[in-house]
Amino acid sequence: MRSGLARLRDELAVPAEFPPDVLAEAQQAASRAPDGLVDATDVPFVTIDPPGSRDLDQAVHLERRGAGFRVRYAIADVASWVRPGGAVDAEARRRVVTLYAPDGRTPLHPPALSEGAASLLPGQDAPALLWTVDLDADGTPTAVDVRRSRVRSRAQLTYDEVQRSFDTGTADGSVALLRDVGLLRQEAERERGGITLPTPEQEVQRTDGRWRLVSRATLDAEEWNAQISLLTGMCAARLMLDGRVGVLRTLPPSDPRDVARLRREAAALGVDWPDGAAVGDVVRGLDASDPAHAALLSEATTLLRGAAYVAFDGELPEQPLHAALAAPYAHTTAPLRRLVDRFVGETCLALVAGTDVPEWVRAALPDLPALMAGGDRRANEYERGCLDIVEAALLVGRVGEEFDGMLVDVRDDATVGVVQLRDPVVRGRVEGVDLPVGTHVRVRLAEVSTERRTVRFALDGAGSSAGPAEG
Structure with missing residues (x-):
């Protein structure tokens, strides 16, 4: 440290x-x-x-x-x-x-x-x-x-x-x-x-x-x-x-494309977005302890860019x-x-x-x-x-161990994402992603370095859950 x-x-x-x-x-x-x-x-x-x-x-x-x-x-x-x-x-x-x-x-x-x-x-x-x-x-x-x-x-x-x-x-x-x-x-x-x-x-x-x-x-x-x-x-x-x-x-208004993408993400995660509800009301009502809501919150950060x-x-x-x-x-x-x-x-x-x-x-x-x-x-x-x-210091010496977590972000190419572990409370890069955000996964620690400040996981094959996480 x-x-x-x-x-x-x-x-x-x-x-x-x-x-x-x-x-x-x-x-x-x-x-x-x-x-x-x-x-x-x-x-x-x-x-x-x-x-x-x-x-x-x-x-x-x-x-x-x-x-x-x-x-x-x-x-x-x-x-x-x-x-x-x-x-x-x-x-x-x-x-x-x-x-x-x-x-x-x-x-x-x-x-x-x-x-x-x-x-x-x-x-x-x-x-x-x-x-x-x-x-x-x-x-x-x-x-x-x-x-x-x-x-x-x-x-x-x-x-x-x-x-x-x-x-x-x-x-x-x-x-x-x-x-x-x-x-x-x-x-x-x-x-x-x-x-x-x-x-x-x-x-x-x-x-x-x-x-x-x-x-x-x-x-x-x-x-x-x-x-x-x-x-x-x-x-x-x-x-x-x-x-x-x-x-x-200052902060510019949200890009309508980001709002539309957030709506699609909410539908995919099963998060309710009532007709006519403003984006602020939907986001404000999310519960970060719910995996699907946590994933949507991660995506919602795109609404607040350009300060x-x-x-x-x-x-x-x-x-x-x-x-x-x-x-x-x-x-x-x-x-x-x-x-x-x-x-x-x-x-x-x-x-x-x-x-x-x-x-x-x-x-x-x-x-x-x-x-x-x-x-x-x-x-x-x-x-x-x-x-x-x-995060890296907490995981030193544990390469090869498996952890339970949740996908909170997936890049557009759907091969690299971010996993949030349950314990310890660590976020890290995960490769081999072919699942949507909000999915419970079991991952294996592939690399950790305090010197390079990196934590990298790999999906544990069949250890991934079959569908979106439920609250």
Whole structure:
């Protein structure tokens, strides 16, 4: 594992330690408390993150407002700490995003900021961009405001803790409204025609010095919390479009040919697609624990291709929508971990205040799409490479063994596909395929290499099942 991850980092030029001048500038910045902030420390914010997180970008507070709701969302104010053109700024533009691996993180900003002064840690007064969004009874925004403020989080909660509080009926205070607001926003997404893929995540865990892969379904509380972030990103996009300056996260509409192919795949797998049902409704209703549904989910990823960042200053983008959300959208809620969010936040602050967008922001806009595309590409390759190493390491020494699994993808020539094993939770290339996706198969491990990050299976002859898998 260690040698494989080290090779991967070398191949992708993943940064190691921060240069001394970057660390020194970050430490100096962290020693100075920003002033001139609106005091919002009386609002009992909480953060909701994975356990052990220290780079806390967002804190939330919800309250009822007449028949609707008021959403307060505090976002770490990175620009209050990072000097434009300084060493920390230049290093962030080289790193672009925080990178995650099973053995640790490669942060975007030095820990003195990302895990210290700039983080919304509980009990710590911190500068934040405080978004206030009023929603009507249907969850539609009726008023949006963002301003520099000082906030203080009261508690650092985990997704599991929040989910457990709803499951046991003990959710209280602001957290108790997370489900209400989240469900309203999910319904609004459905009505807009958005597409959400309920796909489980492959997650690497280390327990008692041993590595393992698990398939983890997203908790309802995570989905509800994500809706608050999406709401803020959509409000940011609307502000920038109205102001004719900014940078959006876009996704083109699904190719009708991909939708037609998905319909044919659903019919072949025996998955119901009611007459007149929108593709988003069908996909959203899939259950990844059902083999046929899991296979269709794998195919549905073709609907969401072509994501990009689009910057503009004056002339509006020809295609401003994010098709998965069926609305314009911008990244603005994770500035500790993603470069572009700092620039979006500063743009929105200026537009709401009626002041000029800072020149350092405007000057960066043309370069941001390429920077973010390169950073995202490296992050995706890194994540996939890490998973490949873990998958291979789990199977070393087991060449020739047979495993039960399911075909989740088959190439057009129908000779090569992807098999998902039941145990361990590994995906790998399988050759000799002559069966449709969604078929239970028994495969033999033909090749495994942590150095090349490859896992290859062969169909075990007559061991394949005769037809599509049933749930």
